[in-house]
Amino acid sequence: MAITASMVKELREMTGAGMMDCKKALNETDGDMDAAVEYLRKNGQAKAEKKAGRIAAEGLCRVAVDGNVAAVVEVNSETDFVAKNEEFQEFVENVAKQAITSSAADMDAFLAETYVADNGMTVKEALVAKVAKIGENLTIRRFRKVVADEGCVVTYVHGGGRIGVIVESKTDVVNDGIKEAMSNIAMQVAALSPQYISRDEISAAQLAKEKEITVDSALNDPASLPKPVLNKLIAKAVAEKIWSDEDIAVYEEKKSNMNYLFNFLSNEAKNAIVEIALADKEAIAADKIFNGLVEGRISKHLKDICLMDQVYVKAEDGKQTVGQYVAQVAKANGAAFSIKSMVRFETGEGLEKKSENFAEEVAKQMGM
Secondary structure (H helix, E strand, O other), X not given: OOOOHHHHHHHHHHHOOOHHHHHHHHHHOOXXXXXXXXXHHHOOOOOOOOOOOOEOOEEEEEEEEEOOEEEEEEEEEOOHHHHOOHHHHHHXXXXXXXXXXXXXXXXXXXXHOEOOOOOOOEHHHHHHHHHHHHOOOEEEEEEEEEEOOOOOEEEEEEOOOOEEEEEEEEOOOOOHHHHHHHHHHHHHHHHHOOOEOOHHHOOHHHHHHHHHHHHHHHHOOHHHOOHHHHHHHHHHXXXXXXXXXXXXXXXXXXOOOHHXXXXXXXXXXXXXXXXXXXXXXXXXXXXXXXXXXXXXXXXXXXXXXXXXXXXOOOOOOOOOEHHHHHHHHHHHOOOOOEEEEEEEEEOOEOOOOOOOOHHHHHHHHHOO
């Protein structure tokens, strides 16, 4: 598959990796974007994989609540100017109200429904009318409706509509204390964008894939390996003359302070250690010390993506997790209280705003 400058640009924006690294990853994975992201993670080149992709498109997220039913919608516009337009904002509010009453299972069905603000037209016809009047392409991108049948729902909008959140609880007590806690948690979801409520939601296959990525990432960064593991790799490189005489001499001189050894070795020597490590992957992965490193990194990653494991943003001690906060609230209110579901929309997730000449600039720099 031919790798284009726009593909390199997209991968670069998703991962923060360098242009040439992105091009190589796409070539290695035959242009498969998801596989390229995984390739960069394994090789330690993805600076920050963005969980929801690039944030670029304009528009608004809005929420609506009616008793134990809540809905969140995202409507996109071409420009920020239109997103601030009162008529556009009113339309998005009506789309959110539409979602509250909707029985649609997908967007096509949603667009075919009778519009709540004007029974004489469908939602799609209302959208077309707004496009004609505002003079800019508009898109109802997505909606989600939550019905709390075992507790209650709260909503939160951040940044004037940049982020919309719904949090649903399972609780036998619904009072101001419970609702306040849920509002706090909704702000947490908006700020830290967890992917799961708890680790229980992560499948064994997903955990296995995460471990594989973490192992490969560690082996591709030998300077971060536990010293006993690294020393064995270096001993092999020296004993079998895989390293040059110059690099062996550097090692002999600097081995008293291994923390800075890789600052002085040649790139060839560093790459050779990576190749030795990958070739001996099975044995290293079975090493108890190495396994401790891997499990530690996985645990840290899970604390970032699982709501209950995240540090609560309002924790007075800076340590209390959201899970501990929920337990505290449950006890204080005499409730069997837990978080059942969450929805988080961020305007433009995964969409790309026009960037004039950027792809041409990438192509020029890469000789494509």
